[in-house]
Amino acid sequence: RPLMSKFIYNPPQLFIKLSDAKYKAVVAGRGVGKTTMIADEILELKKLFPRGKIGLIGLTYFHIKTKSMPVVINHWEKKGFIKDMHYFVGRKPPKKWKWKEAYQPPLDYKNSIIFWDGFTIEFLYRSKSR
Numbered sequence: 001r002p003l004m005s006k007f008i009y010n011p012p013q014l015f016i017k018l019s020d021a022k023y024k025a026v027v028a029g030r031g032v033g034k035t036t037m038i039a040d041e042i043l044e045l046k047k048l049f050p051r052g053k054i055g056l057i058g059l060t061y062f063h064i065k066t067k068s069m070p071v072v073i074n075h076w077e078k079k080g081f082i083k084d085m086h087y088f089v090g091r092k093p094p095k096k097w098k099w100k101e102a103y104q105p106p107l108d109y110k111n112s113i114i115f116w117d118g119f120t121i122e123f124l125y126r127s128k129s130r
Contacts, residue, residue: 035068054121105118
């Protein structure tokens with residue numbers, strides 16, 4: 001697959017991309033590209049923190065896996081990252097590949113994504129407080 005040489009951001013995405021704010025909150029309608037920007041932010045963090053670990057928070061594991069991650073993975077594919085080649089979802093890579101692990105790897109990879117450089121994403125959900 002050819003790498004996506006140039007991704008064209010729409011105006012809201014460009015505003016988010018160029019912001020140097022420490023915390024970002026985006027309130028926008030469907031189709032603006034919020035999840036695509038999350039996919040981009042993850043790749044930026046991956047560059048900055050090989051063997052690092054981040055959390056992706058959602059309503060439930062099911063919601064993350066069925067609503068958020070398909071869009072994220074689709075964007076990564078457009079950028080040349082191939083599932084089961086550059087990263088694994090829900091499992092460790094084959095041992096013979098000898099990939100690095102995160103400095104603090106998850107004990108269970110069921111709700112995680114691991115990249116070849118050890119960068120890891122753990123799916124987290126916010127439980128309802130009583």
